[in-house]
Amino acid sequence: MLVQAIARMPMRSLQLPPAAIQTLFELRRRGAGLARKETQVGQFTLPYLEGGNLGGPTVVLIHGFGDTKDSFVDASRALAKTHRLVLPDLPGFSEASSPHDFTYDLVSMADVVAGFFDALGIRGADVVGSSLGGAITVQLSLTRPELLRSMVLVSAAGLRMPTPSPLQLRLDAGDNPFVLQTHDDYEAFTRFAMEKPPPIPAPVRRYLADTAIRRAELNTKIMADLLAGDWDFTPRLRDVEAPSLLLWGDHDRFIDLSAGRVYHREMPRSKLVIFHGIGHIPQYECPARTGRYIQGFVEAQAAGASRRRGVEAV
Numbered sequence: 154m155l156v157q158a159i160a161r162m163p164m165r166s167l168q169l170p171p172a173a174i175q176t177l178f179e180l181r182r183r184g185a186g187l188a189r190k191e192t193q194v195g196q197f198t199l200p201y202l203e204g205g206n207l208g209g210p211t212v213v214l215i216h217g218f219g220d221t222k223d224s225f226v227d228a229s230r231a232l233a234k235t236h237r238l239v240l241p242d243l244p245g246f247s248e249a250s251s252p253h254d255f256t257y258d259l260v261s262m263a264d265v266v267a268g269f270f271d272a273l274g275i276r277g278a279d280v281v282g283s284s285l286g287g288a289i290t291v292q293l294s295l296t297r298p299e300l301l302r303s304m305v306l307v308s309a310a311g312l313r314m315p316t317p318s319p320l321q322l323r324l325d326a327g328d329n330p331f332v333l334q335t336h337d338d339y340e341a342f343t344r345f346a347m348e349k350p351p352p353i354p355a356p357v358r359r360y361l362a363d364t365a366i367r368r369a370e371l372n373t374k375i376m377a378d379l380l381a382g383d384w385d386f387t388p389r390l391r392d393v394e395a396p397s398l399l400l401w402g403d404h405d406r407f408i409d410l411s412a413g414r415v416y417h418r419e420m421p422r423s424k425l426v427i428f429h430g431i432g433h434i435p436q437y438e439c440p441a442r443t444g445r446y447i448q449g450f451v452e453a454q455a456a457g458a459s460r461r462r463g464v465e466a467v
Contacts, residue, residue: 211237231445281304282304427465428443
């Protein structure tokens with residue numbers, strides 16, 4: 154693979170123009186059998202990736218705060234032969250429209266995502282949500298349950314953590330680590346978010362850092378809008394009817410594992426899998442293993458199997 158070959162090259166002096174970086178992203182998508190498309194939902198243009206078996210059951214994979222539709226590209230490979238894959242950009246992130254007069258609270262963002270499902274005619278999907286995407290998935294399960302058959306929550310936000318995470322403590326102190334000013338900030342953020350960051354070529358890291366720095370003002374607004382709302386689903390979780398798989402790293406510094414245990418305790422049809430030595434973003438840190446768990450879960454739903462409750466540490 155070209156991307157892996159570049160990752161092994163000495164990078165400190167190598168410079169690549171943005172167009173070349175975009176080509177690398179496009180090659181990675183093509184290698185996973187995904188193509189970029191877009192649709193309109195109200196004032197938002199929402200790009201998304203689609204591929205896999207277009208005649209199979211639909212799996213929608215939703216990224217987290219500050220991430221992009223490419224988040225689950227590698228983890229989704231396990232599903233490509235049997236499932237239609239849809240990976241959208243969330244409103245306000247990546248290539249999606251980001252109007253400054255929109256209020257990016259959880260309910261409003263979930264309404265846009267529900268409109269995305271409607272625009273693509275998606276019903277009864279298996280929905281995978283990471284972090285903020287996980288909170289949006291829970292909101293959809295409560296307000297638009299016909300959209301979901303099951304859900305996989307990966308380090309999901311959406312409730313008050315019994316044990317505040319290092320991220321929560323920083324936010325409470327007025328420090329928003331999602332607002333980056335320098336390349337060093339980006340490198341520190343990557344180490345904070347992931348216990349086992351994947352190898353990324355230095356030119357790609359620089360490109361991602363530059364993108365994050367340009368987004369500092371917008372990320373500040375979106376985070377403020379989100380934090381102004383009620384983030385605690387706990388009293389409503391027993392109303393969630395969808396079978397649910399919870400994937401959590403035991404080194405998650407963003408959403409503490411104690412939150413995963415609350416989700417598991419309160420949702421009657423859930424199973425919690427704890428990844429040892431993994432941080433907040435398993436789809437980057439251990440994509441193959443994350444993909445296998447997602448695959449096993451959604452295939453069980455297709456077969457009509459009931460998932461046994463429990464906790465599994467791996």
